Amino acid sequence: MDAVQEEYDVVIVGGGHNGLVAATYLAKTGKSVLLLERQDHIGGATVSAQAFPGVDARLSRYSYLISLLPRQIIADLDLDLELIRRRYSSYTPLPGTTQGLLVDNNDDGITAASFAAIGAGADVDGFSQLYERTGKLARRLWPTMMKPLLRRSEARDLVGDDQLWDDFMERPIGEVIERSVQNDLVRGVVLTDGLISTYARAHEPDLSQNRCFFYHVTGGGTGDWDVPVGGMGALTDALARAADAAAVQMFTGAEVTHVSPDGQVRYELDGKSRSLQAGRVLSNAAPAVLERLLGNGQGTQPSPPSRPEPEGAQAKVNLLLSRLPKLKDPGVAPEAAFGGTFHINELYSQLETAYEQAGTGQIPDPLPAEIYCHSLADPSILSPELRGTGAHTLTVFTLHTPHRLLTEENNERMRSELQAATLASLNTVLAEPIEDCLLRDSDGGLCVETKTTLDLEHTLNMPGGNIFHGPLSWPFVEDDAPLDTAAQRWGVATGHDRILLCGAGSQRGGGVSGLGGYSAAMAVLEDDAAG
Template identity: 25%
Template sequence: MSKSYDAIIVGAGHNGLVNACYLAKAGLSVLVIEKNDWVGGAATSRSHYPGFVYSNCSYVCSLLRPEIIRDLNLPRHGLQILPFEGGAVLTQDGDALASYRNHDAHRRELERFSLKDAEAYERYAADLIRQCRFIQPMLMRTPPDPTSFRPRDVSELLYIGKKLHDLTEREMCDMMRFWTMSISDFLDEYFETEVLKAKLSISGIIGTALGPMSPGTAYVLLHHYMGEVDGTIGAWGYARGGMGAITRALAQSLQSYGGEIRLNAGLDKFLVRGGRAVGVVLENGEEVRSRIVVSNMDAKRTFLKHVDEKELPDTFLKKVRNYKIRGSSGKLNIALDGLPTFRALPKGSPCIKGDLHFTDTVERMEQACDDWKAGKWSADPFIDLVIPTTVDPTMAPPGKHFMSCFVQYCPPKVEGRDWTDADRDAFAETVVSQIADYSDDFRSKILHMEVRTPREIEAEVGLTEGNIFQGELTFDQILFNRPIPGYAQYRAPISGLYMCGSSTHPGGGVMGAPGRNAAKEILIDLKRNTTVVSDAYAIL
C-alpha cells in the first residue's frame, strides 16, 4: 500500500512548489507529483543544444515576492536575480527609443523625442507607484467574499474600505478609471510621442488576448509593474542559470523541510469519497492517499478534466466552463553563434542587455491583435526579445549567446483547426524575418531554435490554450472574482480540495503569491481540526 500524506500538490510549477514549501515548513508530510521528468512548469531551464541553457517559457523575473524569497531561504538554495540595464524600441526609420535604469540618462533620452513627454513621465511614474502602493498589500492577502458576513470577510472588506478612504476623491476616481480603461487611452492622457506610448503599452498586452485599445489592459500593465528587484519597484532581471533556477531553489527548499517530489507521475483524477478529496489516482492507476489535495493546474484543467462532474454543482461547472482562458502567446528560444548587432544600437550599448522591441506604434500592436482575432498568428508580431547571456554567461558557451523571443499574438488554433508542424515552422519564420529586418547578421548566427506555439505550451507545461496567466487578468476575473465568484479563497466545492495556481488571486506571472496564500488558508483549516499545525500559522 502506498504511503499516505498530509498533503499532495499536483504540479511542480512555481506556485505548487511554493505551496508545498510552506506546508512542509509547517510540519506536514507533503508530496508534489509532476507529470514531466523535470520540475518548474513554465519556470524551467532546459538544454536542447549542446552547451546552452534555455529559459523555455517564462524568461524574466520581477514578480516573485520578496517575502517568499526570504521565508523559504531561496538565496541559500542558489537563487540569484541579476537586474538588467534597460532596453530599446527600434523604429522603422532606423532610430531607437532607449530606456535606462539611471534616471537622468532615461530623462535625457525622452527629451530627445519630446520635452513635454519627459516632464509627463515623472507624473506618469508617480501615478503608477500610487496604484502599486494600493494593490501591492493585497497580493499576499486572501480576497474577501463580499457576500459573506463571516468576521474574516467583514474585516478584510473594512481593510479595503479603509485603504479607499485614505485616497482623495480624485485619486479614487482615477483608480476606478485606471482599472477598467485601455492602456492606449491611459497613455494618451500623458504622452504625445507614438513610440513612447508603444513602449509603455507593452506591459498592458503581454500574455493577454487583448489589444492595447481594449478596455482592461491598463490593469494588466499594473500587474507587470508591481514587481521589484533588489527593492526597485518595477525593475526586471534574469535568474542566474535561467528561470529554472527559481524552481530548482524551491525544490531544494521543499526537500530541506522534508517534502517529497515524484516526477513522471501524471494525474488521472482526484480521488473523491463521500464528497471529500482523499488523494489522487495517477495515470498508471496507482492511488496515493492524503488528508488534503492541492491543484496547481488552471481552473478548467482541474475541474473539467480531473474531477467527475457528478462531484461538482452544476452552477459551478457552468462558471468554470465560462472562465476566460485564451491563449495568445508563442515563444522562440534561439542558440546563437555570437552576439547579433542591431543597426539602431551603437556598439557597446547597454540597451542590448535589456529587452528589445520592434513594434513602434500602438496601431501596429492593435493590428497584430486583429490577426489573432481572425485565428492567425500576427503577420507583424509584437516580440519581446532578450539576450540573458549578455548579463548571465552561464547559459551559453564562451562567445555564444542565448536569445529568448516572447511573441504576441499566437492563437491556440489556426483558423479553427489544430496547429501543424508546417504552421509552427511558418510562425517561426515570421518572427525570424522581423528580427532580421533590424539586424543584418542575426539570421547567420542561428545555431538552433526551439519553437513553442500554444500547442507545445499546453502539451508540455499543461497551460490550457497556452495561456501563461492561467486565465485573463480582466476586471471580471481578478480579486474576489478569480477564478469565479464565490471560490476566490483557494477552496474548491469539494472538501479537502484546494487551488493554488495562477487561476487564483492575484493571478499569473512567476509571483508565488497564489501558492503562499493557498497554504495560509489550508493551515487555517487544518488548525481547526488538529493540533499538528497548532503553531504553523505563525510562519505566515
C-alpha cells in the same frame, strides 16, 4: 524512491514552482505532503534546459524574468536565489528609420536625449509621470499581496487617489496612455505591458489589458523585472532543495487523472493506476484542468467559479547566437539594446493593426515581439567555452498571436510560420540577418526553438497555452463577493472545501510569484488553526 502512503494531509497536483511553494510551507509545519507531477521533471514553466544538442547553454525555456516573487517567500523558504537588476528598461527601434528609444534606468539624460532623437521630446515628462503614478499604485497595493484579499472599495481607499484608481482600474488603459503621451512609439512601449499573453486592444471594455498591465508594473512595489542568476531553473532547483529539506514527498511521471471532492486522488505512475486519500488536495494545475479532474464522468459539478475559456496569445522563440547582431541604429550599442526589453514593431498603431490581423485569422505582419538577452546580465548560463566565443542567448516573446490561430492539424505549419515571422520581424531592425548569427547544434541544425500556445498546452498542460492558467484577476474581490471561508479570503477557493487552487490560476497567482502556492498554504493553515 520512498513508498507511497495511502493517506496524506495534503496532496498537490502538479510540481510547478507554486506547487513547490505550497508543499514546502505546509510540510514545514509538520504536515505530510505528497506532490505529483506528470512530467518527468518538476518546475512547470520555470525550468532551464539545454535546448540544443551538443551546445552547452542552459536556457530559461519558458519564463525568464522575475518581478512578482515576494522577497518574503525567498526568505521564509531560505531559497538560495540571486536576482540581478537590469540597467536598461527597454529599447524600441522606430520602424523604417535608423533610430530608436532607449530607456536607461540609471541615466535620465540618456533617456531624455533618446526621446528627443525619435521626435518624442514632448513626452519625456508624461512618460515619467505615468510611471510615477503606477509606482504609487504599486507601493500601496503590493504589500497586500501576501495578506487575505481586500474588497474593491477597501483597495480603492488604500490607494487613496480616485483619479489614479479610475485611470488604471476602472477605465480602459488606452485612455490614460493617450492622455499621458502622444508619440506612437512611446504609447506602444507603455501598452505592451498590458498585452503579455493577453489578446486585447488598448480600449478593450473587459479591462483584461488593465489587469495584465497591473501585474507588470507593480511587482516588488517597483515593477522591476530581474534576471534570475543561473536561469529560471535556479528557482526550481532552490525550491526543490527546500521542499526536500522539509520532507515533501515528490513523484515525477505521476499524472493525476481524477480528484473527488472528498479528497480521493487517482493517478498513474509507472503504467499503474493508483489511488490515495488526502485531507486536502491543492491544484497547481490550471482551473480548467481541475474542472476536468473533478468532473471526469463522475457527475460532479465543475467547481471553480466559471471563467472564460483560457487563451494564451504568444509564441516563445529561443535562439542561440555566435554573437549579438548589428543594429540598424548606430547610436546604441547592442549590449544596451538587448540588455533590457527590446521591443520590435510595437508602435501603438502597429499593435492595433496586429490585433485586427490576428482577428481575421492571420499571423500579424510585421509581428510585434519583444526580445531579451539573458546571457548579457548572467553569462553563467553558458559554458566557459561558449562564453569565450562571444555567444549569446536571445529569448523572443510574440504578441497578438492568439491560440485561436492554432489547431492540432496546423500546429506544425504554424510553428514554422510563427518562427519565420518572428525572425523576419527581428530582421527589420537589424543591419544584418539574424540567420547569419545563429549557432548550429551538434546535428547541424540551427539553434532556434519555437513553442506555440498549443505546444505549451501539450507539454505543460496549460489550457489554451495561457501562461497565467487563465484570464488574470484583480488583486482584490468585489464588494459583494463571499469571503466566508479561508480559501475565499485567500483567493484559492474551488467550491469544494477540501480542494483548493495553488497555482497561477488562483486570484493573484499569475506569473512567477509563488503567490498561488503561498495563498493556498495560508488558507490551509488558517482553517486548521480555526479547528
